[in-house]
Amino acid sequence: MKKIQFSEWGISSPRYWGLLAFLAAVAGIGGLAALYMEHHGHWVTGMTNQVVWGTPHIFAVFLIVAASGALNVASVGSVFGKKLYKPLAPLSGLLAVALLLGGLMVLVLDLGRPDRLIVAMTYYNFKSIFAWNIILYTGFMAVVLVYLFTMMERKMNAYSKPVGVFAFVWRLILTTGTGSIFGFLVAREAYNSALLAPMFIVMSFVFGTAIYILVLMYAFRADGRPLGDVVVFRLKNLLGVFIAGMLYFTLVYHITNLYITENHEFVAFVLRDGGIFTAAFWLGHMLVGGLIPLVIIYHPVLGQSRQWIAGACALVLVGGLANMYLIIIGGQAFPMSLFPGMTIIESGFYDGVNGLPAAYSPSIPELLLGLGGVAVALLLTTVGIRMLRFLPASLADEVADPHGGKTAAAH
């Protein structure tokens, strides 16, 4: 395997600035939306006292989970010693930091009192997983920056394995923390499960790898850099394994709930009676986010085509957002089981009268804020690959394949 050179992203100046301008505009609009929500108060959003977390949280959790998973590509190289992944590592680290920053930005801007962020950083309740997450998220960024330093500064390369292992463990703890935000809640049937933490870890692998593949393919194609099949097929197969893992967790989650009689109404809600939530599950999560990409990836013809692979990655992300919607909104909309064995026939506070789920419709400011976070993440990535040497100059088979181009022939 030849030594791989890294270089700055070389697309033409007008294209680069055009892309930056577009992303900056979306991010700016997101910021204005946040200002609008903070100034008037959350009444301008679709969030209520029944559904307290809405579209911004869907995007924020999605981005944070994806950020942790995006680092996985680097981890496979540093921690598990797979040589093919080593040149892919710097971009992986950059994406991880960028996605996390985008997600955190959305989360912080949606607070009822974002001006009190300094309070959040100085008053700690260490029994709260949220408080731990504040430390885990900011620490993660610091760890990844150090990790990137060890990768990109030649004299520090010897340290990239120990730092990589540290980053890998930190990442697992972080995603466990994110899943536990929901997993620790006894109040709601949708949550209250130890399964949510590992489920979020697998989801992070799925989202992170899909985003990585898309960014890699776009960046290389825009700049005319060669990207061989060896790398692309390895990554897509990895994605396939992770999707299968995610579907496994979904299966275990629902089958376990089916065994628990008191959770039967909830399972019926997700799988059959939930209207838009049922659609989000079957259509969004299972079909678009799971089975269809899985079929494409392992199909003998479609799985060899770049366009189809990119399409599968995009579908995975759409399905992922649908799953986030199901978990976050659906979990809140499902009526809380205050009086088991009884039906609530009247309530002054929308307690799921006659089993009616809480209503929620996303509002424009929430959506703009969420998209703004995505734009910030992409903006940081764009600037990063342009200013610094994150991208390998070539990932052609002869260069990237640790077996000297022979793996491609074996396919």
Add this chain to the structure above:
Amino acid sequence: MFGMVTRRLLAGLLAGALVALAGNAGAGADWKQTGNAKATKLEQCVRPTPEIRRNHMALLKHQRDVTVHEGVRKTPDALAGCIDCHVNKDPQGKPVPVDSQGQFCSSCHAFAAVQLDCFQCHSTVPTGR
């Protein structure tokens, strides 16, 4: 570019302008509240005036924790007490919000350019109810 004399002259003018501006501001060491508030008839605040001027934010911040977490309400440092004493009444006898323009709080806070966070939640007039 500027000779020594000119530089000194300019420095002196600048200093003089700043002093003049400071002197013209609403709050100075001798400033006293005017109006029909209870405070206007009293010699000093719950603590000596220079002390409370400098430390009222720290006193309030400490007291808020004591009141909320420990339930202690018998204290000279309560925000409601400040408002009770310093609120002016309009000609109809209705209390004027204590943080509105020209009233007690903003007479210093506008000059010092320190934003007041209290009244997003706390009432600006004694409501008695």
Add this chain to the structure above:
Amino acid sequence: MNTEPTDAGRREFIGKAAAATAVAVAPGVLLHAAAEAAPRGEPVTSKVRWGMLIDTTKCADGCRACVDACDKENGLDLQTRPEGEDAGKWNQQRAIWIRKVKVRDNLTGRVTGLPVMCQHCEFPPCVDVCPTGASFRRADGIVMVDRHICIGCRYCMMACPYKARSFIHEAVEEKLTHAPRGKGCVESCNFCVHRLDNGRTTTACQDACAKDGHAAIVFGDLRDPGSPVAKALAQHQSNQIRPELKLNTGVRYHGL
């Protein structure tokens, strides 16, 4: 007819005794009144645990006395729908600290009405999840939000098993001195803590229910065996809502 001269000595004795009694009793009466109205000077301790027993058999159908009283006491009736907001959505966003709920048993069809508010758990999930510690349990058992450090993340609202909390979605123009509330923070029933801290021992909902003649709500110190609530709990069967969560709530229900 008795023509004996009245015994000045006996009269004098009775007069002195009456005066002595008055002197002995009067300060007690005055002190009691003073203690009732006095703001607390010492920090609360866990010697007191505030709690409530709600007798659902006495809770009247269609009655909203407790809800209206709570709204009035805490300034919730001063909430105004923001201009341009849809009325239906506003109803889902306005703060509610206590609500009436009517339930029907799936097997027997028996209907029960009850007010539901923050249950003031001994092990509150909302306190566990608050990142800044703003949601806290006071030494005397009241679970409340320190709105000076609340950042408005709403995690406590996700965590509450009784859906008891409200988020303030709009700028609050009118608020009461004894019940500060503002945009962006979370709030819930605090057992009328402003009353308790100033020496009173009843909540607004309890007073209103009693005034309306139902007396379904009994509030008081759970640790004092002589308090009305302790006596009522000793007399009547009671249980918690969602007892399997083992949160040891301060609010108990009879007839549920």
